[in-house]
Amino acid sequence: MLDRRGFIGAASGMAATLSLPRIAYAARAPTDRRFVFLIQRGAADGLHILAPTGDPAFAAQRSAFADKLEGGRALGSSFFTLHPALARIGQMAEQKQARFVHATASAYRDRSHFDGQNVLESGGLRPYAEKTGWMNRLLTQLPGARGRGLAIAPAIPMALRGPAQVATYAPSALQDASDDLMTRVSALYADDPQLAPLWQSALATQKLAGDIAGDNGRNAAAIGALAARLLGPREGARVMMIESNGWDTHSGQAPRMAGQLKGVDAFVAALADGLGLAWQETLLIVATEFGRTVAINGTGGTDHGTGGLMMLMGGALPGGGQVDAEWPGLTPAALLDGRDLRPTIASEAVIGGALAAHFDIDPAQLMAHLYPAQPRLKARLA
Template identity: 60%
Template sequence: MIDRRNLLGTGLLGAAATLFVPRIAFAAVPTDKRFVFIIQRGAADGLGIVVPVGDPAFAGQRGMLADVAEGGVQLDPLFTLHPALAQTGQLYGAGQALFAHAIASPYRERSHFDGQNVLESGGSGPYTVKDGWLNRMLSLLPPDDARAMAIAAAIPLALRGARDVASYAPSNLPQASDDLIERVSMLYQDDAQLHGLWDQALATRLLTGDLAADNGRNAAATGDLCARLMAPAEGARIAMIETGGWDTHAGQRQRLAGQLRGLDAMIGAIRTGLGAEWANTMVLVATEFGRTVAINGTGGTDHGTAASAMLLGGAVKGGRVIADWPGLAAGSLHDGRDLRPTTDLDSFIAGAIAGHFALDPAQTRRVLFPQAQEGPMVEGLV
């Protein structure tokens, strides 16, 4: 259900958006462009997703996890994609997906809460900026296009701010038991009208849970929901999806594979559900920080620094990996343990959004990341 603060119908999105006077100049003309931000809460292991099998130090550093890329799509001589990302690999082959590696926000500690705050607020440090960069982005868009939706149990920080946004969220009533959920599912199984509505409700119940749940079917349902909320002409143009379960301290092989299958299903469902509008869509996937280069004693990895990010969609100039690769030899690591950041995530995001919506890159970075230092932009992403 949607709470009183938020949208009661997709037709109200445009009306709500026009109540606010934008702070910054609009894009030149209205646009059909759509943008989705999928946050990976828990610090996703970029080295296990876009796997640097061509780095001479990789196998020795990763030990029992060195073979995780077997069967995956070879992206270039250095990188291979995890095999669980099958549909994503197809998008890469079609030039509709790119990956950025050794990338990080300005945050250099290893707290999930602080790291996510920096990632979502767009500040240079934790709790230095009170609203979110995705909300501030709405001020750069024409009024009729500034319609945003959070597919989450509550509006995430990245979408909080002066601009009103909508949310599609599960009820705040106490959690029902799994036994009750199963009984109601059986009751509605043969009901042509209620079966689909019940499945949609279940899809929101675990929005911030593990993508691996139910073999990725819940994640696919969430992606389909996102597409259906964005596909109509009067629907949302900006959306954010929360995903959790990326903290792989132990048993990473199975855990990460399950997470990636779910993410892959979600991305595939967004692409399929948007149909022709996929050509106008950009999907960003990013996490608060990466994980250690070496594995720990429980077959997992600990909190790290640099990670990988994804940019997908028909509007993306894909088929490539963007990486100023620092190497995985011991002397090249950050703090002697982590992948060293060489690409600024803020500049990457600002460059992607500026290109996608035909905005001025420098102005876009100032609005989205007001505390960022001036420097080179990551351009040519669309």
């Protein structure tokens, strides 16, 4: 599910008291198109999210997880089965508003979370070689270079670092105030017609920041609704990044993944519903730093792997409803290093191609700006 993070609240006047966001948007872009990037930190298991049940080798490799797929939606000419926790995303696929790209990977080929995330976000060929991120470089390419960027994170993620100014929410490093103190301050402001509503709004924002991974998906839904409110207005953000942790499933994977995916589904549903007609102008990409091993380990989990899954969603998504895969197979001989799903599609090519189509930018031009360290890389899905 979406990770514990703080979010923008309406009571910005109380920022000094509750460490609410300090907003410094990049200049406004003359476009109604919006883009959201959700990163699944921890290496999400794409074989669990969109299972290749049509592969003859799948049953032998993943029999312990097979019953968890019951009720899942068949996709890709029934070769793949979408996890049943992704009910709304499955509906979007039927409505041609969701598209899936399997057996993907960035340029990174080792198994360190931090290094893998850095390569995915920077667009480089190796960890820490690039000092800026591809999302910040995207902002410089939007019409008029007046993009609005926003990170929902305690610090600016690597993907949004660079010369284009963005906003972020950095929660306070100070110890949280006691419940008694908060109650006393609430009582102090209760009769003030100006401060009381600001204070209550600030408290609501702080509650969201406290634990958005729990509450049976309701917190994730609240975050999706909040993201929609930030993206929806004419003066709102146009490029947004949201972080989601908890995907490192070395043990007890089946129940953990069900909860994680339920949160993602709730977030996506609330984002689409909250945007309303603006969902037609929105592209959401969900990606992770790498996949997980094909075989299940002895504790009912999976270990760090390579090939993974990307999900794309939007109200007017080209190719919606399909699964893109140059499927390598799951037989032992087909696996990378005898253990991992072999990647066949570059994550960077998917991102660049999808963004080029979404923002109506020449794919070659955009790829050159987003991924200058990979000059031979060609856009996919454009």
